[in-house]
Amino acid sequence: MQKNTLQHKFPTRFFSAEKVLIASGGVGVAAILVIVGLLLSTLRDDATLAAQRSASNLIQLIEADIRRNTELYDLAIQGVIAAEKIPRAPDLPPETEHALKFARVATTRFMGGLLRLNATGDVIADSAYPVPRQRNFADRDYFLKHRNDTDLGLQIGRPIRGRMNDQDWRITFSRRVSDTKGRFDGIIVGGMRVAYFDQLFAPLQIGAKGAINLLRTDGILMARRGPSGEPVPVGQDFSQYPNFQRILREGEGSFLGQSNLDRQGRFYTFARLGDLPLILVVALSADEAYAQWSRAATVIGAMTLALCLGVIGVVWLMLRELQQRRANERKLTALSLTDGLTGLANRRHLDEVLESQSRLSARNTAPLSLLMIDVDHFKAFNDRYGHRSGDLVLSRLARVIQGVLHRPCDLAARYGGEEFAVVLPDTDAQGAMQVAEGIRAAVEAHPAGAPGETSNTVSIGVASRILAQEISIDQFVKEADDALYAAKRAGRNRVAMAGPA
Incomplete structure (x- = not known):
């Protein structure tokens, strides 16, 4: 009974000084964590902005090259259409007429010649040969679209395998030709090798896990540079994939998402290529974009942990010392109120x-x-x-x-x-x-x-x-x-x- 009375007078609960010490230590640790969290968040935002700027610069570089070559190809096609409207002498040699018709056509390694198809899809003129090779392309989708649409303008077709010489992938550029009464009179069509885009994308710095995608606005993949060893699904339809639907909806911008092909986390930066029905997407690996930040975060996190443990350790030592002092004070006070012989109150x-x-x-x-x-x-x-x-x-x-x-x-x-x-x-x-x-x-x-x-x-x-x-x-x-x-x-x-x- 006596012991309970003394404990009631001197309770063992924390005193206000101990509460203040614990609260101060908790506030200190919380402040450290908040400051470090804000610092890491700022560094992560900087890494995100750096990845977006890098991707935007790549898009501008690629866009300029693609638009320039597309315009050259379109000028050559329109030149053929315009040349056909110029009256010719009836006795003009075929070689001369061929040279005049295709005067604006300049073939390169990746940009092939032009073909003139009549209303039934037969080749009636070939920029590469004065005497055209006998072929028919009436079953091609670009031919069918021009035949059925008088206002299609420049048509960029989906990737196809070449029929003439090699069998590599090509992207067609074509325009409708109408007679003097506006009736369908065939098309002018040319092909650009997809290898052109491979060469264009190859020297660009996108990391080991990055990717560059060129798509039509209907979701058809025209060209892609992905991680090393990954198969390139040229011609695949991505129109139903969530990432493409978001890109098509927003038109231009950036977001962090997961690849629909390899499930890798990537920063997607995208833009429409002018008035062309093409979308360019640069996808940088999130792991690579945040690699430097992750290393910094690991070091900073370890230092923060050590600092917080140090603060907790100091608070614990001070609390232990304070409790020991309190205990000694309680003992002394109890002794001052207790009879030394009997242990009863004095x-x-x-x-x-x-x-x-x-x-x-x-x-x-x-x-x-x-x-x-x-x-x-x-x-x-x-x-x-x-x-x-x-x-x-x-x-x-x-x-x-x-x-x-x-x-x-x-x-x-x-x-x-x-x-x-x-x-x-x-x-x-x-x-x-x-x-x-x-x-x-x-x-x-x-x-x-x-x-x-x-x-x-x-x-x-x-x-x-x-x-x-x-x-x-x-x-x-x-x-x-x-x-x-x-x-x-x-x-x-x-x-x-x-x-x-």
């Missing part, structure tokens, strides 16, 4: 409890009881058996008293010498007499403190009342003390009650 603690309980009694109109206990014939026992035996008797008596008390609010104290006191809050006279009788009987039943003695006994005085302002603590103690001496005069080993409560 006179100072008793006075403090009586003061606080008397105020509660007056405020709550609750009874307060006080027991004054004295060991019978203790001086004679002490003289006969010595002070050491006397001290053992007092220590045993203290344990007996403690054993009888069962409430945390009850207080047992050493009043002085062989005299003890017990404070019983919210206890009336009847209850106090029961507790006092229990202590008396327990002491009497306890073995004697020296050979030849049957037992030690105690006399107990009881005072119980609701304390009011006109009754001082000293008067209250005197009432219990007078009752104690009344018990001694009545023969000792008994309990006496003070006047009516």
Whole structure:
């Protein structure tokens, strides 16, 4: 009971200084994490912007080259159409007429010659040969589209395998030819090898996992440079893929997404090539774009972790030191309020409890009881058996008293010498007499403190009342003390009650 009373007075919970220390450490760690998080976020944003700028520069470079060659091809096609409208001398040699018709055509390694197809799809003129080779292309989709659409303009066809010489992939450029009455009179068509785009894309720095895609607006893949060793799905339809649908919807911009081909995370930067039905997409690998940032983040993260652990360690050491200091203070305070021989509360603690309980009694109109206990014939026992035996008797008596008390609010104290006191809050006279009788009987039943003695006994005085302002603590103690001496005069080993409560 005594231990609980002291713990109530000096609780083991954290004090305000410890809470402030923990809060300060937590705020410090949180601030470090926030600052580092903002720094890493800024660095990541910088890496994203760098990837977008790099991709945008590539798009501008590629777009300029493709548009220039497309315009040259279209000028050559329109030149053939215009040349056919110029009147010719009936006796003009075929070689001369061929040279005039295809005067604007300049073939290169990747840009082949032009073919003039009539309304039935037969080749009637070939820029490469004065006498055209016999072929028919009436089944080609570009031929069918021009035949059915008078306003198609320049048509960029889907990739096809060449029929004339080699069988490599080509992209066709074609225009409709109409007679003087506006009726379909065939087309002019030329082919650009897809290898042109391979050569154009090859020197560009897109990383080992990057990709460049050229698509028609209907989703057909025209050309692609992907990771090394990846098959190029020229002619594949991407119109139903989510990435292409977003690109087609937005027209120009950037976003981070997953490739529909190899499931790699990439930065997609895309743009329409002028008024051409083409979309250019540069897809840089997110892993490569963030590689430098990832290395920096690893180093910064490790340093941040070490710093946070250091802060936590310092806070823990300071907290441990503070708790140790608190514990020492509690021990010292407890020692200042505890009797060294018996372990009960000392006179100072008793006075403090009586003061606080008397105020509660007056405020709550609750009874307060006080027991004054004295060991019978203790001086004679002490003289006969010595002070050491006397001290053992007092220590045993203290344990007996403690054993009888069962409430945390009850207080047992050493009043002085062989005299003890017990404070019983919210206890009336009847209850106090029961507790006092229990202590008396327990002491009497306890073995004697020296050979030849049957037992030690105690006399107990009881005072119980609701304390009011006109009754001082000293008067209250005197009432219990007078009752104690009344018990001694009545023969000792008994309990006496003070006047009516």
